[in-house]
Amino acid sequence: MEPINNRYDFVYLFDVEDGNPNGDPDAGNMPRVDAETGDGLVTDVCLKRKVRNYVQTVKGAQPPYDIFIKEGSVLNDTIADTAKDTKSKDDARQSMCNRFYDVRTFGAVMSTGKKNAGQVRGPVQLTFARSVSPITTSEHAITRMAVTDAKGSSADDAGTRQTMGRKYTVPYGLYLTHGFVSANLARQTGFTDEDLQLFWDALKNMFDVDHSAARGMMCPRRLIVFRHDSELGNAPSYKLFDLVHVAQKDPSRPPRSFSDYEVTVDKDSLPVGVEVQELI
DSSP: OOOOOOHHHHHHHOEEEEOOEEEEEGGTEEEOOOTTTTTEEEEHHHHHHHHHHHHHHHEEEEEBBBBBSOTTHHHHHHHHHHHOOOSSSHHHHHHHHHHBBHHHEEEEEOOSSSOOOOEOOOOOEEOOOOEEEOOEEEEEEEEEESOOOTTTTOOOTTTTTOOOEEEEEEEEEEEEEEEEOOOHHHHTTHHHHHHHHHHHHHHHHHGGGGGOTTTTTEEEEEEEEEESSSOSSSSSSHHHTTEEEEEETTTTSSSSSSGGGGEEOGGGOOOOTTTEEOOO
16 A cells, blocks of 8 residues: 555643653652643653554564564564564665554654664654643552551461552543654655554544543543645644643633533634634
């Protein structure tokens, strides 16, 4: 199949209720927060991980939808196995793109082993997601009614000992991220319209295959896509993003649901050569 021929820019909104959307390992796994504004943050790496997990779930990790960055894989061994029959770095890089969905979508550094497959700059990129309103981090004490190790405990008191812990949640947060799809880079990796549709499907459904006790309720809320008529684009992305307005209806009350916000798109101000598609 042919690579995509059009540039895309998009705005993606998702929310969390009573969960931790992206813990910070440098802060005891508390939700990531902008220290100056109090806005919540979710890294692009976190979002890409969820896309990878969705593709792996629905496609079974089989070429051409295998996943390069996945749990338990040894990257240099994977590169060597995939590119073992190639004779040049360019051929090795193309073999990696042909086999792995995340390589031809997000790119990868593949020059770390004996088999050098070079580097790939992926056509799909995301910014950090930032909450529309400042978030509040709630800290909860939790207990476990079981012991990890009975050594040193008598039979009488081993069953009564409790393990204490902490859990952090965001009562509610609506997060917004900006994304970019480059047709120019897609031509280099072989990223097709079918790959793009799978990416949109992942943004729509990835939270449903990623539930956990830590993340609470996470839902996609809006996916607003700007499609350009050309490969290099017909307008700067920032001008398109400025057409999307997200406002809290009553700033005097803390938001607790998506209905507390209003999302509008100024379609009348769309530049020539750009169309908007609201996929969610």
